[in-house]
Amino acid sequence: MNITIVGPGAIGSLWAIKLLQAGHNVSLWSRATDTTIDLSLDGQASLPFSNNNIEKLAASDLVIFTVKAWQVEEASISLLPYLDSDTILMFLHNGMGAVDKIATHINAHPVILATTTQAAFKPDRYRVSHTGLGQTQLGAFNQTGQQCTFLVDVLDNALPAVSWNPEIKTALWTKLAINCAINPLTGLEQIKNGALADQKFEGVLSSIIKELTQVMQAKGITCSFDELAASVKQVIQATAQNNSSMKQDMFYQRKTEVDFITGYLIKTALKHQIDVPVNQKLFAQVKEQENRWNQQD
Known part of the structure; x- marks a missing residue:
């Protein structure tokens, strides 16, 4: 071809x-x-x-x-x-x-x-x-x-x-969920994926995944909290030495994909009138840093 x-x-x-x-x-x-x-x-x-x-x-x-x-x-x-x-x-x-x-x-x-x-x-x-x-x-x-x-x-x-x-949309939503859990946190904390296995991130990861589960279920996607949590944990372990794309973008002060990751989740949650405060907070923190770089330019 x-x-x-x-x-x-x-x-x-x-x-x-x-x-x-x-x-x-x-x-x-x-x-x-x-x-x-x-x-x-x-x-x-x-x-x-x-x-x-x-x-x-x-x-x-x-x-x-x-x-x-x-x-x-x-x-x-x-x-x-x-x-x-x-x-x-x-x-x-x-x-x-x-x-x-x-x-x-x-x-x-x-x-x-x-x-x-x-x-x-x-x-x-x-x-x-x-x-x-x-x-x-x-x-x-x-x-x-x-x-x-x-x-x-x-x-x-x-x-x-x-x-x-x-059912590619289901696969894309699962990938989105994993990105929502891993990317903003690794970007803001400037850590490798594997560092998220630390106990101090357990609470925030659990909250992110709970919100994701609610939104995905509202979209008609079959998923459970336990399944999503297991998928996120598996990816964190399998990619422990990797730097997420958002971590890299934030390190080099480049525009991130947060609008199409956490931002997409927030828009979908809004349509279904679901509150996603933890994801909302992470989104705001990433955008705040992006805006600061733009002002420096």
């Missing part, structure tokens, strides 16, 4: 290399002005990728967006004029709500939502480390997206394990 990866951060670069190694024609689209970007995975020889090539973009069968949630709208809409309506759009990012905002613009295309527990880290712009094996789930966002189950084989051949989930 002809594939374009939009936003070659850690996860985008990992998929770009794995898909190229699996025999696909892969190009990149990024903010960098270079016409070619060399990427190296886990110390292997560098592989050259074409970057920001309109012809390759226009020939794409599949465009995978691995940008931050708040970048989705600008990144996707600016590229749509160059794409055939048959081109599949796949969105792989943290948080929820970003694709809903652009639904009317992209509905002519088959659209896929994806979530992954693969972990990657970029020590610099040319090197990527695959720091944790995981699973990737795909599901349809719209009617034509439901015809794209063949992508499971394509992606699984490059970076297993990949599966099709007809």
Whole structure:
């Protein structure tokens, strides 16, 4: 397939290399002005990728967006004029709500939502480390997206394990819940994920998860407090040495994805008239820091 990866951060670069190694024609689209970007995975020889090539973009069968949630709208809409309506759009990012905002613009295309527990880290712009094996789930966002189950084989051949989930919204909500529990706390405290296993975070994590359970159940998603708490605990242990994306963003004083993580939870809670004071407080603290950086700029 002809594939374009939009936003070659850690996860985008990992998929770009794995898909190229699996025999696909892969190009990149990024903010960098270079016409070619060399990427190296886990110390292997560098592989050259074409970057920001309109012809390759226009020939794409599949465009995978691995940008931050708040970048989705600008990144996707600016590229749509160059794409055939048959081109599949796949969105792989943290948080929820970003694709809903652009639904009317992209509905002519088959659209896929994806979530992954693969972990990657970029020590610099040319090197990527695959720091944790995981699973990737795909599901349809719209009617034509439901015809794209063949992508499971394509992606699984490059970076297993990949599966099709007809209830992708449930999977995305579960990922959102885990992000709500881990990201703001690790960002505000500037700690690795594993530090949340400390007893002093037990109370706040329990409160976050209680609020999440209420909202998810109101959305009609089958879940229980015990199941969510177990999932959060498992991820904290499995990714103990990892730095969350929000921790990294806050360390470098960059805009975070909190609006599409905790912010999305708060908006949904409001619609169902559910109070989520603990998540509300964490959201306010992250936004307060973001606003302080903006004032310094």
